[in-house]
Amino acid sequence: MMRRIGLHRTWLRPAAIAALTLAGLAAARAGGQMTFGDDTNTSANDGPPFFGFVRDGDGAAVGDARVTATVKTGGALVTATNSIGVYKIAGFAKSIDPGDIVISCAKDGYKQTNAVRRPNPPGDMTDPIEVDCYLQKE
Amino acid sequence: MTRTHRSVAAIALLLVCIQAQSCRAQALTGSVSSAAAGAMAGVLVSAQKAGSPVTVTVVSDEHGRFRFPDGRLSPGQYALRIRATGYDLAGPRTVELGAAPTDVAITLGKTADLAAQLTNTEWLMSMPGTAEQKRPLMECMSCHTLERIARSTYTAEQFVPVLERMARYANNTIQARVQMRVAPTQVNDGLVRKLAAYLATINLSSAPVWSYQLKTLPRPKGRATRVVITEYDLLRRTIAPHDVRTDGAGNVWYSDFVENFLGELDPKTGAQREYPIPLSKPAFPTGALDLEPDANGDLWLAMMFQTGLARFDMKTKTFRLYPIDGVANDDAMQQSMVMPRADNVDGKVWTNDVARHAVMRLDLATGRYRRIDPFAFLAAGHLHAPYGMAADAGNDLYVMDFGDENIVRVDAKTGAATIFPTPTKNSRPRRTMLDDRGRLWFAEFAANKLAMFDTKAETFKEWDAPTPYTYPYDVFCDKNGELWSAGMASDRVLRFDPQSGRSVEYLLPRPANIRRVFIDNSTDPVTFWAGNNHGAAIVRLEPLD
Numbered sequence: 193m194m195r196r197i198g199l200h201r202t203w204l205r206p207a208a209i210a211a212l213t214l215a216g217l218a219a220a221r222a223g224g225q226m227t228f229g230d231d232t233n234t235s236a237n238d239g240p241p242f243f244g245f246v247r248d249g250d251g252a253a254v255g256d257a258r259v260t261a262t263v264k265t266g267g268a269l270v271t272a273t274n275s276i277g278v279y280k281i282a283g284f285a286k287s288i289d290p291g292d293i294v295i296s297c298a299k300d301g302y303k304q305t306n307a308v309r310r311p312n313p314p315g316d317m318t319d320p321i322e323v324d325c326y327l328q329k330e
Numbered sequence: 331m332t333r334t335h336r337s338v339a340a341i342a343l344l345l346v347c348i349q350a351q352s353c354r355a356q357a358l359t360g361s362v363s364s365a366a367a368g369a370m371a372g373v374l375v376s377a378q379k380a381g382s383p384v385t386v387t388v389v390s391d392e393h394g395r396f397r398f399p400d401g402r403l404s405p406g407q408y409a410l411r412i413r414a415t416g417y418d419l420a421g422p423r424t425v426e427l428g429a430a431p432t433d434v435a436i437t438l439g440k441t442a443d444l445a446a447q448l449t450n451t452e453w454l455m456s457m458p459g460t461a462e463q464k465r466p467l468m469e470c471m472s473c474h475t476l477e478r479i480a481r482s483t484y485t486a487e488q489f490v491p492v493l494e495r496m497a498r499y500a501n502n503t504i505q506a507r508v509q510m511r512v513a514p515t516q517v518n519d520g521l522v523r524k525l526a527a528y529l530a531t532i533n534l535s536s537a538p539v540w541s542y543q544l545k546t547l548p549r550p551k552g553r554a555t556r557v558v559i560t561e562y563d564l565l566r567r568t569i570a571p572h573d574v575r576t577d578g579a580g581n582v583w584y585s586d587f588v589e590n591f592l593g594e595l596d597p598k599t600g601a602q603r604e605y606p607i608p609l610s611k612p613a614f615p616t617g618a619l620d621l622e623p624d625a626n627g628d629l630w631l632a633m634m635f636q637t638g639l640a641r642f643d644m645k646t647k648t649f650r651l652y653p654i655d656g657v658a659n660d661d662a663m664q665q666s667m668v669m670p671r672a673d674n675v676d677g678k679v680w681t682n683d684v685a686r687h688a689v690m691r692l693d694l695a696t697g698r699y700r701r702i703d704p705f706a707f708l709a710a711g712h713l714h715a716p717y718g719m720a721a722d723a724g725n726d727l728y729v730m731d732f733g734d735e736n737i738v739r740v741d742a743k744t745g746a747a748t749i750f751p752t753p754t755k756n757s758r759p760r761r762t763m764l765d766d767r768g769r770l771w772f773a774e775f776a777a778n779k780l781a782m783f784d785t786k787a788e789t790f791k792e793w794d795a796p797t798p799y800t801y802p803y804d805v806f807c808d809k810n811g812e813l814w815s816a817g818m819a820s821d822r823v824l825r826f827d828p829q830s831g832r833s834v835e836y837l838l839p840r841p842a843n844i845r846r847v848f849i850d851n852s853t854d855p856v857t858f859w860a861g862n863n864h865g866a867a868i869v870r871l872e873p874l875d
Contacts, residue, residue: 238709258788267707269749270788283709300787 238283244323246273246297253277257299264292297325358398360434362390369394372549374413376839379406383563387839389555415447415546450476451820454799456545457532471818473503482533489526500615502587506567509615513661553834556874564866571861573621573846590616610636624670632668672725680727682716689716704738704747718761730759737783761804773802780805796833809851816844
């Protein structure tokens with residue numbers, strides 16, 4: 193099985209640690225209870241994250257492209273690629289079938305031609321799912 | 331004389347003056363100097379007429395000269411106050427204004443108690459510790475200053491029960507009135523002890539003086555000195571103005587975070603009115619937070635722990651309450667936000683269910699609320715908190731995820747949510763406004779940034795606040811495209827031009843805990859309004875350019 197070391201689950205960790213810290217004195221947080229941080233990051237309860245590249249017809253990376261993960265059962269998350277054309281999306285709820293999430297990409301002056309999903313091994317519900325998205329100049 | 335009697339007397343006098351037009355004093359001008367520094371620029375000079383709830387403040391220029399605008403001060407005796415970090419007023423403390431121009435030479439002396447003059451921002455600049463250690467302190471400012479922590483003598487062990495006690499306080503707590511939550515709170519003992527251990531390293535538990543140097547921000551200069559600030563003291567210390575806005579007639583309306591009324595202030599006369607809101611849950615904390623107009627111009631309030639929403643009819647001056655019925659209205663139920671601006675589109679008003687981290691939609695025809703969890707499809711492990719709200723022309727909702735880092739759009743027709751994470755992680759977007767070009771301006775509280783989300787292009791822009799640890803609460807984009815922001819930390823109002831990147835920070839005359847900011851675009855230059863949430867005052871700031 194191919195290990196995508198750089199983008200393995202560990203990239204979720206810094207966010208999780210920060211969330212724990214800031215949840216500390218949560219009194220002012222929109223009236224959330226002052227829990228001193230009972231926020232948990234039970235990653236075992238999350239679905240797999242998504243990541244990938246957005247490229248143009250020549251295979252060049254497209255930075256600042258909009259990437260949308262649409263959940264077939266309702267809802268969507270919109271992010272953007274970085275300067276080397278990479279996007280990352282944290283996992284969805286475990287109740288969401290990863291097969292029900294469609295990745296699409298867009299940028300002014302371009303249209304999407306394709307989105308290629310690299311299949312994870314059968315039964316692998318934790319490794320990040322790579323979906324590369326392709327744009328063509330209009 | 332009591333505060334109330336003084337205010338009533340002052341209001342009466344002001345009314346007489348306005349009618350007669352004859353009691354305007356000649357201009358008050360003067361100079362500021364100290365033995366240590368000579369002529370002093372950037373010193374705030376405040377004048378408050380005896381018995382009046384109104385204080386007017388100007389700032390000394392590069393020559394140490396100041397001038398109150400003509401016609402602002404009527405004849406009489408005025409108390410003088412200054413703000414210049416590191417200095418106290420030596421004299422004079424009062425000035426008598428008559429028919430002739432008055433020029434006063436103000437002298438300052440070095441202060442013996444610099445710590446008493448530090449803003450929360452300056453405490454955070456001064457305190458040792460990592461960003462992670464300091465991060466929880468941004469919550470403390472909701473109820474009290476950081477000076478209070480710094481001056482305490484609790485050891486780490488003694489801090490634990492103090493923190494556990496404060497964990498039971500409702501958000502709508504100020505020093506003048508503590509309010510307890512009714513629903514039980516759970517605390518994480520490990521995090522309490524970690525915070526307690528850190529606080530014991532920055533306070534006076536182990537020595538009579540601080541182990542670190544007290545750092546201060548520079549005094550205002552340049553454009554930041556060209557301003558007139560007017561403070562209107564409210565009638566009681568237990569009034570905590572949270573959201574402030576003006577109406578078409580120039581009257582000021584504010585929500586009170588602690589007492590249960592809607593406030594009105596006539597800035598021309600200083601007259602104040604209070605419209606009591608009927609109690610829905612008498613044993614629960616009182617006070618409202620969000621104050622927003624609907625499409626008809628009536629004002630809506632989010633009723634916090636009193637729960638539900640209140641609509642104030644601006645013609646009849648009466649309230650209609652929209653309670654939350656049944657089992658949903660449990661001890662933890664709380665509404666902090668309301669968004670009625672496009673209620674004419676579909677007869678629906680947005681609000682939030684704070685305890686369940688969800689948004690709710692009130693159907694005006696039936697009076698029933700529908701709960702929508704916009705985060706249901708996201709991974710567990712992040713605390714989401716729907717907070718500041720805006721609605722577009724179709725009554726689609728834009729809501730800030732104050733617990734995390736997302737802007738969320740909820741479709742008015744389907745209820746489907748689209749999540750837009752901000753470029754900066756853990757940014758905690760707080761309050762927002764939508765301009766007529768579809769741009770959502772918002773404050774990234776934890777990231778110390780102002781930000782814009784273009785709802786049409788679905789792209790973000792972010793700008794660092796020029797001063798660290800200012801923790802902007804809100805941002806308002808004025809008619810000229812300039813941004814105005816403030817918060818609970820710096821006692822400063824930030825004016826920022828996103829085109830040029832230039833900024834001005836106006837220092838306020840007193841410690842100021844500011845939440846919602848509002849710009850009156852009908853004046854030229856524009857006028858800034860906000861409430862001093864811990865200072866029981868309404869603040870008007872008029873830039874001179």
